[in-house]
Amino acid sequence: MEKFFTRMGDGEGVWMSKEEIKNDILAGMEDAVVKGKSQPMGQDEIEHLVDILTMPQKNVSVERGNEGVVTFDAGTLKLPVRCAIPVDRSTALLIHERVLCSDTMELCNTDYSYKAIKNIVPEEAMAMEHAQMNCIMPIFYGAMPNMGQYTKPDGPVDNWATLLPEGKIKEAMVAQEEAVELCKNDMIFIGSAMAEAGTCGIQFDTSGASGDADALAALEAAKVLSRKYPNLSITMGMANEFHLGMHGKLKFEGERIAGQYPAKQVKSVEAAGAHSFGAVINTNSSKSFAWNLSRSLTYAKEATRVADIPVLVNVGMGVGGIPLTNTSPTDATTRAAKAMLEIGKADGL
Numbered sequence: 001m002e003k004f005f006t007r008m009g010d011g012e013g014v015w016m017s018k019e020e021i022k023n024d025i026l027a028g029m030e031d032a033v034v035k036g037k038s039q040p041m042g043q044d045e046i047e048h049l050v051d052i053l054t055m056p057q058k059n060v061s062v063e064r065g066n067e068g069v070v071t072f073d074a075g076t077l078k079l080p081v082r083c084a085i086p087v088d089r090s091t092a093l094l095i096h097e098r099v100l101c102s103d104t105m106e107l108c109n110t111d112y113s114y115k116a117i118k119n120i121v122p123e124e125a126m127a128m129e130h131a132q133m134n135c136i137m138p139i140f141y142g143a144m145p146n147m148g149q150y151t152k153p154d155g156p157v158d159n160w161a162t163l164l165p166e167g168k169i170k171e172a173m174v175a176q177e178e179a180v181e182l183c184k185n186d187m188i189f190i191g192s193a194m195a196e197a198g199t200c201g202i203q204f205d206t207s208g209a210s211g212d213a214d215a216l217a218a219l220e221a222a223k224v225l226s227r228k229y230p231n232l233s234i235t236m237g238m239a240n241e242f243h244l245g246m247h248g249k250l251k252f253e254g255e256r257i258a259g260q261y262p263a264k265q266v267k268s269v270e271a272a273g274a275h276s277f278g279a280v281i282n283t284n285s286s287k288s289f290a291w292n293l294s295r296s297l298t299y300a301k302e303a304t305r306v307a308d309i310p311v312l313v314n315v316g317m318g319v320g321g322i323p324l325t326n327t328s329p330t331d332a333t334t335r336a337a338k339a340m341l342e343i344g345k346a347d348g349l
Contacts, residue, residue: 004054007289007332011323014288021290022050028287028294036241036261038302041294045343049297052339053290059334068341069348071312072096073142073205073237073278075106090131097137103348106142106203107131113146114186115155121190125197132198140235141194142203145187145221147214150179157182160246176213176247180220187221192228201233201275209239211246212257219252219272226273236269237278237314238262241299262303266311276310276347279303285324289332293321293339300344310347313340320349 003015016024025046032038041049052060062068072078075096076089087095089107096102107128109117117124124141131139151159157179160172191202204222208215215238222234243265245258253271260268266277281296296313300320304311318324321336340346 005331006053007323007329009283009285009287009289009292009323011325011329011332016288016290018050018054021053021288022046024288024290025049025053025294028291029298032281032295032298032302036263036299036302038261038263038298039305041298041301041343048343049294049339052335052342053293055335059330060338061334062338062341066338066341068337068346069310069312070103071140071235071276071278071348072102072104072106073203073314073316074108074112075140075142076108077110077112081110089127090134093131093135093139097135102137104138104140104200105135106140107199108142112143112205113149114143114183114190115146115149117143117190118186121193124190125193128194128197128199132200138200138233140201140203140233141190141199142205143190144206144209145183145204145214145218146206147176147179147183147210147217150182151175155179155182164246173247173249176211176250180213180217180250183214183217184220184224187218188224191221191225191232195225195229195232199232201235204234204236205278206239207236208243208257211244212250213247214239215243215257215268216250216252219257219268222269222272222274226275233276234272234274235276235278235312236272236274237312238265238280241281262299263306266303266307266309270307270309274309276312277303277307278312278314279346280314280319281321283318283320283322283324285318289321289323289335292323293336296321296336297339297344300340300346304345304347312348313344313346315340315349
């Protein structure tokens, strides 16, 4: 029986038969159908995914006409920090534009949280103005809400992760509500400063990392900024395939945030006035690449089906079907990209 080289969710290389790959595709799809109430892929889409996963080439690409827009989170951290290449941020932007042919790029700070950036926002605004004068491609400014930074001892509010195990439910809920206001106000302040400095857009990256309150802070900030600066592009990337209910009762525009999967997350992002949505689907490191990619595709397809704004699926280390490794293998990343654009109908990655 012919075997095909593929991966496990932790990046380990394995050989599987076409039948084994197809069985994992069906199992991954079923998991997304049951948990996320997503529509299953059609038979032709399943067969197309089998073909992508069994192509003999080490790396693959989309057919002409199926290209998507490429965006980044932690943009200017990729080369100087992740790859330890000694270049400054402005040079990293130009490398992405003029060497790597990126569609967009993100200016960001090493301390990738809005709370920390508030202290240095004048310097960051100057860096943004400089970037706009040198770059042709759209430049975003991005960071994480990272609402946990507002808890003691680093912040002013009580830590709900400490209060909840102690059974102090009401106190934990109040602490989160206080942190929402602080986090939201910081994001509006920094987003406004960047808009005045000429940024093309703002990214709220990893929204919901601290649970539903974290997501609410980002949604509320996006709502204010989208009205204050109608020409400012706002994109929101999620932290998880569903919002954790650390609070549990918070709502945005009448919809409960806790438990929202990508198809509902995108509608909340739309309601906030944001212009694009970064779907996140987590990788299970103990399952195969076929299982993970099929599951991610099913979630992504459901989000693109209901969305009225572009869906930019996160396909990086440990999300979007990609193995959970710091440096993602290109045999997996190129197949995930092709599948997301051709089958998932994503607008970009």
